Amino acid sequence: MGGYGSREVVVVGAGLAGLTAALNLARDGKDVTVLEKFEKAGGIPLAHPAVDATPFNPELLGNFIGVELGEPFLYPCEEWNMYCYDYKVPMQVKTLNLYCIERGHRKTALDHHLYELCLDAGVKFEFNHPLVGQNDFAELPVDSIISTGLYFEAFEALNIPYQKVFGYLGKGRSSKDYPCLGAWFHDYALDYAYYAACNGVVFCLYFAREPVKDSEFEEYKERQFLGQEGMECQRWDYYEGLVPCAAYNTPRLFSGDKILAGTVSGMIDPFALFGVHGSLVSGKLAAIAHQDKAEAYKLFKEYSKWFNRNLLIRRVFNATPIAIRGMMGGPAKFSQKHAKLFKKPMNDIFKALPGYMVLPK
Numbered sequence: 001m002g003g004y005g006s007r008e009v010v011v012v013g014a015g016l017a018g019l020t021a022a023l024n025l026a027r028d029g030k031d032v033t034v035l036e037k038f039e040k041a042g043g044i045p046l047a048h049p050a051v052d053a054t055p056f057n058p059e060l061l062g063n064f065i066g067v068e069l070g071e072p073f074l075y076p077c078e079e080w081n082m083y084c085y086d087y088k089v090p091m092q093v094k095t096l097n098l099y100c101i102e103r104g105h106r107k108t109a110l111d112h113h114l115y116e117l118c119l120d121a122g123v124k125f126e127f128n129h130p131l132v133g134q135n136d137f138a139e140l141p142v143d144s145i146i147s148t149g150l151y152f153e154a155f156e157a158l159n160i161p162y163q164k165v166f167g168y169l170g171k172g173r174s175s176k177d178y179p180c181l182g183a184w185f186h187d188y189a190l191d192y193a194y195y196a197a198c199n200g201v202v203f204c205l206y207f208a209r210e211p212v213k214d215s216e217f218e219e220y221k222e223r224q225f226l227g228q229e230g231m232e233c234q235r236w237d238y239y240e241g242l243v244p245c246a247a248y249n250t251p252r253l254f255s256g257d258k259i260l261a262g263t264v265s266g267m268i269d270p271f272a273l274f275g276v277h278g279s280l281v282s283g284k285l286a287a288i289a290h291q292d293k294a295e296a297y298k299l300f301k302e303y304s305k306w307f308n309r310n311l312l313i314r315r316v317f318n319a320t321p322i323a324i325r326g327m328m329g330g331p332a333k334f335s336q337k338h339a340k341l342f343k344k345p346m347n348d349i350f351k352a353l354p355g356y357m358v359l360p361k
């Protein structure tokens, strides 16, 4: 079964990337089966209902992936407070095309919506079907699509270099009745901490590339999340996952005779290929790759062309001594005050992606 351009396709993982790939292939007349380790579609069950925030243009991205993107799962973000080394910087959300997106199994979630579209298009799902070892992956048909997110099995089976990520996931009821976002950059946060809220749900992530110290996490919860934004989560869960090692050759569309999509493909660049946007785009690219590898690879290179530059920015930031980073609040305030100066560089960061509108002049 299977093979380059063949009629039968297996997709592993029913998250954003896998569902987008499955939907596009089924609409193209393929016989698509999705294998999913959990009992429902939509990624990490522990996190749901969750809210992600991402910058994009829903109309252009929707055209690219063939899905209308809008309410009830997607809303323009109305407020974004950034806390940069204790300076509060209210961001000008209107110039950023930033959206809050509900994730998970509720009817108001993007994953649920994609799942229903897949069913309409004739995609078959096998739930509670985890691939656990190298043999499981090796036995998949040629050109199967691997879109397994942050889970370890595919990284190990396909020998994709990875690094661990750690964090706490929090969820609760939002105390604000509009779509909003908060983010913290500070030494105690190790990497960053943020929350996003819409549809009455608040979802938080305290994220780090090294094991989280409980004292630092408590500080985030009490002083920042509750103290500065008035938000509270009823439930917090510790979380560990994997992402591809950040290196200049990180983004990859293929591994052996398999096609990669979403997080496992390296669509994790925090500036341009990140998260929801990256996984929807790469799900579509995986579907194209099943038909035409050369065309998909050309597009993949184009959409990931800012990766190296963004990785360099990140490395410079990581190498900056803490005392100097502590002065970041100043430049953050300056850039906010002179937002016009920064529109072009910000636009350059995102413009390589389909779906990201040129920032308003």
Ligand SMILES: Cc1cc2nc3c(=O)[nH]c(=O)nc-3n(C[C@H](O)[C@H](O)[C@H](O)COP(=O)(O)OP(=O)(O)OC[C@H]3O[C@@H](n4cnc5c(N)ncnc54)[C@H](O)[C@@H]3O)c2cc1C
Residues within 6 Å of the ligand: 012, 013, 014, 015, 016, 017, 018, 035, 036, 037, 038, 041, 042, 043, 044, 047, 051, 052, 053, 054, 129, 130, 131, 132, 147, 148, 149, 150, 151, 152, 153, 154, 169, 196, 205, 261, 262, 263, 264, 274, 275, 276, 277, 279
């Ligand atoms: C905690 C957290 C917070 C995030 N916050 C944001 C944000 O604010 N903004 C943003 O844009 N993005 C955010 N993201 C990223 C965004 O959620 C992901 O980029 C996106 O979900 C990735 O899509 P994916 O398809 O690669 O993986 P997922 O959506 O995670 O889907 C992977 C699927 O594969 C299944 N699977 C895994 N292993 C196997 C296996 N061995 N066999 C069978 N099935 C398997 C899983 O169960 C899951 O359903 C966040 C991610 C996390 C984890």
